[in-house]
Amino acid sequence: MSGMTQLIKSEYINVSPRSRRHDQFVTVLRALVIRDVTSRYRRSSLGMWWAFLQPLILMLLFNMLRGFVNIPSDGIPYILFSYSGLLPWTFFTNSVAACGPSITTNAEIIKKIALPREVFPLAAVTATLFDFMMSSIVMALLMIYYAVPIGLALLWLPALIILMGTAAFAVGILIAGLGTFRKDFIFATPFLTQAWLFITPVIYPLSSVPEKWQSLYMLNPMVGVIEGFRSVLLKAQSPALEPLALSVIMTAILLGISWPLFRKLSDYFADVL
Numbered sequence: 001m002s003g004m005t006q007l008i009k010s011e012y013i014n015v016s017p018r019s020r021r022h023d024q025f026v027t028v029l030r031a032l033v034i035r036d037v038t039s040r041y042r043r044s045s046l047g048m049w050w051a052f053l054q055p056l057i058l059m060l061l062f063n064m065l066r067g068f069v070n071i072p073s074d075g076i077p078y079i080l081f082s083y084s085g086l087l088p089w090t091f092f093t094n095s096v097a098a099c100g101p102s103i104t105t106n107a108e109i110i111k112k113i114a115l116p117r118e119v120f121p122l123a124a125v126t127a128t129l130f131d132f133m134m135s136s137i138v139m140a141l142l143m144i145y146y147a148v149p150i151g152l153a154l155l156w157l158p159a160l161i162i163l164m165g166t167a168a169f170a171v172g173i174l175i176a177g178l179g180t181f182r183k184d185f186i187f188a189t190p191f192l193t194q195a196w197l198f199i200t201p202v203i204y205p206l207s208s209v210p211e212k213w214q215s216l217y218m219l220n221p222m223v224g225v226i227e228g229f230r231s232v233l234l235k236a237q238s239p240a241l242e243p244l245a246l247s248v249i250m251t252a253i254l255l256g257i258s259w260p261l262f263r264k265l266s267d268y269f270a271d272v273l
Contacts, residue, residue: 028115032106032123036098037130051134054094055086062086062203074205076234080142084233085202085226087139088160091132092168092222093193098124099172100179100186107273117266118259121176125169132161143233151236160228160239167221167251174258177265181272201226206243218243221250 041050062082065071073081099121103110106120143150179186200222201209209217217223224247228239 024115025119028109028119029123029126032120033127036123036127040127051131052138054131055083055090055135056138058086058090059083065203071204072208074207076230077146080146080148080234081205081230082203083139083142084230085200087132087135088164088225088229089197089200089202089222090135091128091164092171092225093197094131095125095128095165095168096172096175096193097189098128099169100175100189102172102176103180103269104183104273111270111273117269118173118262121173121262122169124176125165125172128168129161129165139233148234149236153232153236153238156228156232156239160225160232163228163247163251164222164225166255167225167247170221170251170255170258173262174254177258177262180265180269196220196222205230218246219250221247221254223247 059079059082062071063078066078071078102120102124103117109115110117110120142148175185175189179189197203199217199220206214206217206223206227224239224243224245227243228247231237231239
């Protein structure tokens with residue numbers, strides 16, 4: 001039995017029966033998140049610097065691309081504009097990618113301890129918040145450099161982060177469930193998110209989308225998230241109601257589909273692990 005499995009099992013046994021289900025879930029979640037965060041950059045020369053570099057490199061590449069292609073930015077310096085979109089987008093794609101193999105990589109725990117399977121993709125999303133927080137430091141420095149005014153709109157950030165994480169979990173838990181039976185879903189995830197990037201206002205503004213297509217375009221749950229981050233961080237304004245509301249609705253619908261499907265599939269995980 002591995003150290004992680006033994007730790008989780010011993011803490012589970014020590015939990016009182018009355019509160020076992022809730023405390024077990026929290027115990028396992030905490031242990032998995034700590035493990036994922038501490039092991040993510042192990043044996044890496046740059047270590048946690050990769051958390052800064054990934055969105056930073058993408059920002060620089062998109063800024064180079066802008067030298068050849070006229071990409072609007074709603075009057076905002078493009079470095080600020082692109083990074084404010086890449087910050088939540090990188091979290092989303094990394095979370096979904098981490099969720100995919102979260103069941104298969106924890107097969108030993110799943111086969112030996114009866115616990116809610118949702119804890120594994122949830123731990124993957126939660127651990128990715130560490131990278132998000134590190135990347136946010138760069139965003140803060142850019143805002144200081146460009147003297148971006150801040151206001152009470154920043155109070156929206158916790159809600160936007162929760163919505164961002166829920167959207168990532170809703171997609172990630174679907175990939176995790178299907179990928180346990182067919183790894184093709186896990187292998188296809190990078191192509192899915194790359195294609196998704198081009199229908200999300202990460203490197204261009206929502207205003208550049210033709211008005212007749214905007215209602216359809218905003219069915220993408222990440223549109224409201226990214227537009228919300230830009231409004232709050234760069235314009236000191238509350239998020240626009242329509243894209244935010246549609247993001248909440250579509251995330252809820254997606255979660256309402258993916259979570260029950262995951263739970264149904266989880267009954268058969270032990271048979272294929």
